[in-house]
Amino acid sequence: MYRYLYYFCALKKSRKISLMKNPLAIGIDIGGTNTDIGLVNPDGKVLKHKILKTAEYDDHHPYILDIAGSIRAMLSESGVSEVAGVGIGAPNAHFDTGCIGADTANLRMKKEIPICEMLQRILNIPVTLSNDADAAALGEHIYGGAKLMQHFVTITLGTGVGSGIFVDGRLIHGHGCMAGELGHAIVNPLSDRLCSCGRKGCLEMYASARGICQTYREEAANGEFPDTFKGSELTCKDVGEMAVAGDPLALKTYDTTAYWLAIGMANAASFCSPEAFFLMGGPTRAGEALLAPLRHYFAENLLYIYKDRISIQLSELQANDAAVLGAAALVHLK
Numbered sequence: 026m027y028r029y030l031y032y033f034c035a036l037k038k039s040r041k042i043s044l045m046k047n048p049l050a051i052g053i054d055i056g057g058t059n060t061d062i063g064l065v066n067p068d069g070k071v072l073k074h075k076i077l078k079t080a081e082y083d084d085h086h087p088y089i090l091d092i093a094g095s096i097r098a099m100l101s102e103s104g105v106s107e108v109a110g111v112g113i114g115a116p117n118a119h120f121d122t123g124c125i126g127a128d129t130a131n132l133r134m135k136k137e138i139p140i141c142e143m144l145q146r147i148l149n150i151p152v153t154l155s156n157d158a159d160a161a162a163l164g165e166h167i168y169g170g171a172k173l174m175q176h177f178v179t180i181t182l183g184t185g186v187g188s189g190i191f192v193d194g195r196l197i198h199g200h201g202c203m204a205g206e207l208g209h210a211i212v213n214p215l216s217d218r219l220c221s222c223g224r225k226g227c228l229e230m231y232a233s234a235r236g237i238c239q240t241y242r243e244e245a246a247n248g249e250f251p252d253t254f255k256g257s258e259l260t261c262k263d264v265g266e267m268a269v270a271g272d273p274l275a276l277k278t279y280d281t282t283a284y285w286l287a288i289g290m291a292n293a294a295s296f297c298s299p300e301a302f303f304l305m306g307g308p309t310r311a312g313e314a315l316l317a318p319l320r321h322y323f324a325e326n327l328l329y330i331y332k333d334r335i336s337i338q339l340s341e342l343q344a345n346d347a348a349v350l351g352a353a354a355l356v357h358l359k
């Protein structure tokens with residue numbers, strides 16, 4: 026109860042977020058392989074999941090009908106008659122138009138998808154769409170560790186590096202809804218690592234799963250530490266597990282990863298003065314192997330006026346449900 030009272034008081038200052046009367050919400054995480062639909066309660070618990078195989082659809086009309094059908098079935102099975110709305114996190118999402126853009130990588134449906142308008146028409150409840158990084162930031166604010174914060178940045182480490190910026194109690198969208206591309210901030214202009222964006226030395230080339238694997242291979246080639254990985258295909262999960270087990274080469278890899286991530290975060294701090302950074306995604310499972318050097322390099326590179334004012338934390342959202350929770354939190358964005 027007090028929590029909602031707090032939301033009301035704190036969020037009253039922001040024109041962008043409001044608490045719905047009915048705090049049950051539907052969160053939908055659209056990925057290239059699966060579409061995860063969840064019914065979320067106000068404590069951030071996913072009460073029920075339904076999964077659709079996104080990859081099986083090449084036309085968005087049956088896809089949206091199936092999403093609507095899954096939501097109806099989910100509500101009826103749970104005995105729920107009303108929800109505050111539907112929030113959707115998706116790649117190439119346009120918050121302003123409510124559409125998933127045409128020719129989205131990893132989606133077989135290649136036409137523009139006016140998903141908000143179509144779902145809203147079928148279900149007759151409000152539908153909000155945003156990109157995964159914005160959803161993650163909002164999820165942290167509504168359900169995670171940033172509940173009491175008005176200024177913070179979330180960074181998702183995974184296939185790529187995504188970020189969501191929350192400042193002055195508002196999620197920052199930017200012109201064309203393209204704010205928060207921290208993964209494509211160039212942290213090492215002398216790097217020869219070529220990013221998918223066509224430039225070299227982006228943060229993503231060091232802090233993504235792919236970047237971490239590349240660092241491991243390069244460090245192994247240096248020969249300073251023994252390469253204890255004998256498998257044929259190295260994954261970021263392997264490197265993380267080895268780092269946790271104390272493998273020197275994997276620890277050196279995470280030290281390098283932390284160094285470049287700290288440079289990106291120190292620069293981001295100068296732009297938006299956050300109270301905290303929240304990290305999420307697979308590579309964060311290495312825990313202190315990442316966090317200890319990250320805090321060290323961050324302090325070393327941070328502008329002195331921010332000294333001891335910014336914390337670095339792991340996301341408090343349950344890893345498996347983080348994307349659905351983030352999407353459900355979009356319902357509170359108006």
Ligand SMILES: [Zn+2]
Pocket residue numbers: 208209210220221222223224227229
């Ligand atoms: Zn890039």
